[in-house]
Each structure stands twice: as C-alpha cells, then as structure tokens.
Amino acid sequence: MKQDVPRRRILKLMLGTGGAAAAFPDRWLTPVVETALLPAHAQTSDADTPAEPPHDAPLEPGPCIDDLTAVLTWADDVDLDLSLRLPGGALLRPGESSGPHSISADVTEPPGGETASIACGEALDTERYQLFVHNNSSASVAAFALAIDTPAQSATIDCTSLAPGTGVRVAFVDYSSGQGGVIEAAANPASCS
DSSP: OOOOOOHHHHHHHHHOSSHHHHTSOSSOOOOOOOOOOOOHHHHHSOTTOOOOOOTTSOOOOOOOOOSEEEEEEEOSSSOEEEEEEOTTSOEEOTTOEETTEEEOOOOOSTTEEEEEEEOTTOSOTTOEEEEEEEEOSSSOEEEEEEEEEOSSOEEEEEEEEEOTTOEEEEEEEEOTTSSSOEEEEOOOTTOOO
8 A cells, every 4th residue: 555655754765864954844834925916918918908819710800090191290380271182172261160171270389280180981982182372471481391100101290380360281092093092292392301
C-alpha cells in the first residue's frame, strides 16, 4: 500500500535539517496577494475588449466618414471665412447648412477652425464642389491653410497674401470620377499650393 508523504516534508528532507528547512511552516498557507504589477502591454489593454472575430467571419462595416471635411486655419489677427459652393450654385457661408451640406459657426480669430462638411454618403456622385476663403478684415492675411479630407484622399492647401475684402477659390472637390472626392487646388492669385 502506497503512503502519501506531504510535500512540505519532502522539501525539508531535500534541504536537510539545517536552517533552511526551519524556514518552512508546519502547514501550508494560502498566499494573499495585495497588489500585482502587470506588464506594460497588459496595463494599456482593456479587459472588457472582446476577442477578434475568426478570420472567416464576415466583416462589419466601419463607421462612415464624411464625404468632405475641410478645415480653415490662419495665424494673423484677421477674420477669414470659409464658403462651400454647391453643384447647383448655392453658396454656403459660416453657420449655414443645406441638407447634408454645412459650414460651422463663424470663427473670427486665429487659429480659425471653420469647417465645411458633407455628411457620409451624401455627396452628389456626378458633381464638383468648390471651396472659397474670404478675408472680411481691413488687413491682409499673410498665410492660411485649408486641410481637406475626402474618402479618396487628404490634402492641405497652403495659401499666402489675401488682400482685405477679397475672396479666392482655393479648391475643387470632384465626385464625378466615382473615386469618392478628388481634391484639386484651384489656380488663383492667392499663391496657394
């Protein structure tokens, strides 16, 4: 008949009867963990994040991004306005909207941030949109930039020297090619590139 020898006794025998064996308690205790330090990758992950779906699972569509987002920024102490000309000829100014097309509220100080947008899936597939910048101040602006994002591409058009009381067409956004909004800088006197 086999007799079970407690592990604690085996460890004491292996270490000998010296001082090391005396460090073992007479009975085992359940350890109590008060704090734990996780590796860096585990500290930044979310425990509630679900596992990735299997590779053969159908992909769910991601969030739809706007067909157009254009943000106007500048550094000089002037008031610039962003406008969006729709394919039918209507011109949207700050704070205006027409269906899925809109311009954010008027920003009158640098760094700007006026935004033109066309909601996701709402750009007319056969048309071109135009983006304009107007200087509503009594002083010239040395430089401004228009950052444009469409599903097809992103571009930043940098411009210089816009005289007071004038406006300039900065870009076309063309959806007629079926490519989701191709950005084209407009040839104009404001030295945009």
